[in-house]
Amino acid sequence: METRNRNVTDRCIEQLDQAVRTIFGEPAGSDRSNPAEPLHDDAFTATSQAESICLMRVNHAGEVCAQALYQGQALTARKRKVRDQMQQASDEENDHLVWCRQRVGELGGHTSLLNPVWYTGSFLLGAATGLLGDKWSLGFLAETERQVVKHLKGHLQRLPENDHKSRAILEQMKTDEARHRDTAINSGGAELPEPAKNAMALMSRVMTTTAYRI
Numbered sequence: 001m002e003t004r005n006r007n008v009t010d011r012c013i014e015q016l017d018q019a020v021r022t023i024f025g026e027p028a029g030s031d032r033s034n035p036a037e038p039l040h041d042d043a044f045t046a047t048s049q050a051e052s053i054c055l056m057r058v059n060h061a062g063e064v065c066a067q068a069l070y071q072g073q074a075l076t077a078r079k080r081k082v083r084d085q086m087q088q089a090s091d092e093e094n095d096h097l098v099w100c101r102q103r104v105g106e107l108g109g110h111t112s113l114l115n116p117v118w119y120t121g122s123f124l125l126g127a128a129t130g131l132l133g134d135k136w137s138l139g140f141l142a143e144t145e146r147q148v149v150k151h152l153k154g155h156l157q158r159l160p161e162n163d164h165k166s167r168a169i170l171e172q173m174k175t176d177e178a179r180h181r182d183t184a185i186n187s188g189g190a191e192l193p194e195p196a197k198n199a200m201a202l203m204s205r206v207m208t209t210t211a212y213r214i
Contacts, residue, residue: 036166
């Protein structure tokens with residue numbers, strides 16, 4: 001049977017479905033195993049458990065933003081190859097999203113109450129970036145991933161030493177994000193101007209500081 005080519009309306013419906021799954025449900029990923037599954041944690045103190053919950057809630061919120069960015073960029077990307085690349089990265093980001101959500105639940109916490117806000121803002125930003133052209137969209141992706149890797153390194157230093165499960169998740173995320181960054185650069189991503197990089201870093205700080213608490 002002949003497969004119908006997807007038009008803009010089809011992709012918009014797919015984006016809406018993905019948004020609902022990301023914020024309220026369980027999005028489909030790449031079916032990789034959770035790297036924390038074979039590990040066991042040492043006993044937590046109340047303080048260390050609370051810190052792990054807050055850090056993993058921030059990382060979950062960051063993955064909500066990443067998913068929205070990729071989906072927004074995929075919607076407005078001009079080349080099919082770039083859209084496919086965004087979708088592949090999106091599937092791996094969904095793995096991160098699921099792993100972080102599971103970990104927050106295991107620790108007895110909740111994900112950020114502002115996830116709908118994070119998703120909406122990031123989706124619009126991603127779509128706007130895609131409209132600027134694929135080289136800038138890929139450049140934005142590369143810079144986002146560069147900042148995420150830096151952020152994950154900081155969280156790995158802040159995690160309680162006995163939180164082995166969260167550490168395994170963040171280590172795998174760091175590896176994946178670095179690969180996404182390199183792929184975007186090698187695919188022709190343009191270097192963003194410093195003011196844009198600084199604005200992105202400021203927005204990231206607002207999100208991480210707020211998600212840590214709410």
